[in-house]
Amino acid sequence: MNNKVTRNLYLLPYVLWIVLFVIAPIILVLYYSFFDVDGNFSFINYKTFFTPVYLQMTFSSFWYAFLITVMSLLVAYPTAYLLTKTKHKQLWLLLIIVPSWINLLLKAYAFIGIFGQQGFANAFLEAVGIGKQEILFTDFSFIFVSVYIFIPFMILPIFNSLNELNPTLLDAANDLGASKWTSFRRVIFPLTIDGVKAGCQVVFIPSLSLFMLTRLIAGNRVITLGTAIEQHFLVTRDWGMGATIAVFLIIIMVLIMTITGSRKKGV
Amino acid sequence: MTNTIIEFKNVTKQYDNDSPVLDHVSFEIERGKFYTLLGPSGCGKTTILRLIAGFTEASVGDIYFDGKKMNDVPANKRQVNTVFQDYALFPHLNVFENVAFGLRIKKLKESVIKQKVQEALTFVNLAGYENREIREMSGGQRQRVAIARAIVNEPEVILLDEPLSALDLKLRTEMQYELRELQRRLGITFIFVTHDQEEALAMSDEIFVLNRGKIQQSGTPIDIYDEPINRFVADFIGESNIVEGRMIEDYLVEFVGGRFECVDQGLNPNEAVEIVIRPEDLEITTKERGKLKVKVDSQLFRGVHYEISCYDEDQNEWLVHSTKKANVGDEIGLYFDPEAIHVMRFGESEADFDRRLEAYDHGDAHEQ
Numbered sequence: 001m002n003n004k005v006t007r008n009l010y011l012l013p014y015v016l017w018i019v020l021f022v023i024a025p026i027i028l029v030l031y032y033s034f035f036d037v038d039g040n041f042s043f044i045n046y047k048t049f050f051t052p053v054y055l056q057m058t059f060s061s062f063w064y065a066f067l068i069t070v071m072s073l074l075v076a077y078p079t080a081y082l083l084t085k086t087k088h089k090q091l092w093l094l095l096i097i098v099p100s101w102i103n104l105l106l107k108a109y110a111f112i113g114i115f116g117q118q119g120f121a122n123a124f125l126e127a128v129g130i131g132k133q134e135i136l137f138t139d140f141s142f143i144f145v146s147v148y149i150f151i152p153f154m155i156l157p158i159f160n161s162l163n164e165l166n167p168t169l170l171d172a173a174n175d176l177g178a179s180k181w182t183s184f185r186r187v188i189f190p191l192t193i194d195g196v197k198a199g200c201q202v203v204f205i206p207s208l209s210l211f212m213l214t215r216l217i218a219g220n221r222v223i224t225l226g227t228a229i230e231q232h233f234l235v236t237r238d239w240g241m242g243a244t245i246a247v248f249l250i251i252i253m254v255l256i257m258t259i260t261g262s263r264k265k266g267v
Numbered sequence: 268m269t270n271t272i273i274e275f276k277n278v279t280k281q282y283d284n285d286s287p288v289l290d291h292v293s294f295e296i297e298r299g300k301f302y303t304l305l306g307p308s309g310c311g312k313t314t315i316l317r318l319i320a321g322f323t324e325a326s327v328g329d330i331y332f333d334g335k336k337m338n339d340v341p342a343n344k345r346q347v348n349t350v351f352q353d354y355a356l357f358p359h360l361n362v363f364e365n366v367a368f369g370l371r372i373k374k375l376k377e378s379v380i381k382q383k384v385q386e387a388l389t390f391v392n393l394a395g396y397e398n399r400e401i402r403e404m405s406g407g408q409r410q411r412v413a414i415a416r417a418i419v420n421e422p423e424v425i426l427l428d429e430p431l432s433a434l435d436l437k438l439r440t441e442m443q444y445e446l447r448e449l450q451r452r453l454g455i456t457f458i459f460v461t462h463d464q465e466e467a468l469a470m471s472d473e474i475f476v477l478n479r480g481k482i483q484q485s486g487t488p489i490d491i492y493d494e495p496i497n498r499f500v501a502d503f504i505g506e507s508n509i510v511e512g513r514m515i516e517d518y519l520v521e522f523v524g525g526r527f528e529c530v531d532q533g534l535n536p537n538e539a540v541e542i543v544i545r546p547e548d549l550e551i552t553t554k555e556r557g558k559l560k561v562k563v564d565s566q567l568f569r570g571v572h573y574e575i576s577c578y579d580e581d582q583n584e585w586l587v588h589s590t591k592k593a594n595v596g597d598e599i600g601l602y603f604d605p606e607a608i609h610v611m612r613f614g615e616s617e618a619d620f621d622r623r624l625e626a627y628d629h630g631d632a633h634e635q
Contacts, residue, residue, distance in 0.1 A: 171342075171355065174342045176343075177369050190359045191359055
């Protein structure tokens with residue numbers, strides 16, 4: 001009896017947190033999404049969402065998030081693989097993670113410096129004879145910086161799953177006639193797919209609603225759902241529409257979580 | 268055509284500047300026999316297996332397979348398959364796909380794969396388990412899947428790396444019979460690695476006893492048990508009483524203050540030797556009739572026999588296996604036949620040892 005009371009007491013902060021910062025905001029978002037710009041109850045926001053402007057925005061959010069995820073994966077998987085082969089793997093891992101401790105804004109501003117007209121990148125291009133290019137405010141710079149920011153989050157889960165892989169399984173594959181590539185395709189990759197999924201989740205989902213970088217690095221040329229939400233809340237003051245987009249984002253995120261949700265296989 | 272399938276010529280394996288894991292090892296493995304590499308952990312037995320499988324390369328020396336040098340052939344091109352200590356079954360594949368793994372790499376037809384996998388699973392008594400996931404299988408069943416996965420590729424040699432060590436005692440004994448039977452039915456070479464001497468004695472045609480990167484002795488289980496070459500082998504295989512002694516002359520040896528008739532000859536007069544007497548060769552008798560007088564120190568009931576620990580006047584321990592019970596604290600006599608005494612020379616090479624034992628056989632033949 002006493003035990004139950006203390007256990008509930010321990011649970012209290014957790015429950016409070018969930019209610020105040022997870023459940024209440026979601027309910028509020030849902031609530032606001034049913035009011036038009038003048039504060040009348042209506043479904044107009046949902047109708048508006050299915051107009052080409054917003055569908056286009058949704059599509060472009062998906063497209064950029066997809067590109068960022070694929071690029072991150074392409075860089076992160078080999079990196080994580082090499083990391084597991086190094087002698088001081090924990091040290092190398094730490095070095096890769098360190099940049100993620102620095103504030104996102106700081107890193108974005110640093111890239112403005114590097115990619116700007118007077119920046120290091122252009123100085124280099126000039127020196128090799130290509131000449132000055134417009135690097136900042138392009139799709140390329142947007143994806144490049146996003147990938148840079150998300151890579152540690154992609155590497156970590158993949159590294160962990162590679163690290164847990166029993167090395168005798170590779171001997172076994174080799175023993176049964178598999179070449180290095182076949183071993184990778186048939187054994188290593190399928191067994192680290194959970195890490196890949198987890199990495200894709202933590203990259204893809206936040207990428208959907210990126211808005212800081214769209215402004216600072218992409219110069220508002222890239223408009224995603226995140227940008228739209230920000231604009232509606234802070235500029236057009238159409239909270240209802242902003243909330244509606246948020247509702248769709250939440251639905252999309254839940255869907256992605258369910259689809260990529262990993263079924264743990266124990267041995 | 269010779270019957271040799273694998274040959275090691277002067278193989279050394281050394282990591283960096285550490286002392287070698289394998290030290291100039293040479294041996295031959297014949298087709299269709301059950302071999303056991305036996306030794307304590309770190310003796311190099313697993314390294315030999317990994318060298319044959321191709322997971323590691325020899326620092327010095329050559330490895331031949333069917334008369335062809337194998338040093339540079341990668342593991343995936345070798346005609347051997349391994350059963351790993353932890354089975355190394357692929358957790359993301361079911362039983363069928365685990366067994367089919369090697370066949371799929373060879374790109375065989377689906378119908379052929381299906382038939383071969385069925386055959387292999389039937390062979391290890393796992394027919395009907397095709398669609399099970401690995402995590403749903405027990406330890407003994409996983410073991411069989413691992414064996415099926417190896418034999419389905421029809422290799423010339425199967426390497427088994429302590430495959431029974433993870434099983435409980437009863438299952439382990441059962442699997443010993445099954446493995447031996449399997450090897451006879453398949454008629455291919457098995458090379459089995461273990462640190463368990465009972466396992467080695469029970470299953471093998473031929474045992475290699477290894478210690479510190481060298482083969483100490485090779486031979487049939489009976490040879491090795493009855494005629495160990497040195498203190499290490501005598502101590503490692505079975506229980507032994509080992510004491511120091513002196514060869515007075517042919518057929519007469521002195522130890523623990525007495526002179527005893529033995530069957531050994533051809534050694535130098537007064538040569539220092541070591542004497543082995545197996546506990547089951549010692550017989551409890553009265554003080555007067557015994558060749559040794561000892562005091563019973565402790566006694567354990569082992570089921571089939573009593574294990575009795577005794578001490579003589581010089582505080583040498585004598586272990587006796589007897590179906591008769593002794594009383595702790597009693598002074599008793601121990602009797603043994605001349606044949607029970609096994610004489611070991613210090614630092615004798617295996618070749619010299621074999622020659623000496625052969626001479627005894629000839630000697631016996633003369634007397635008869």
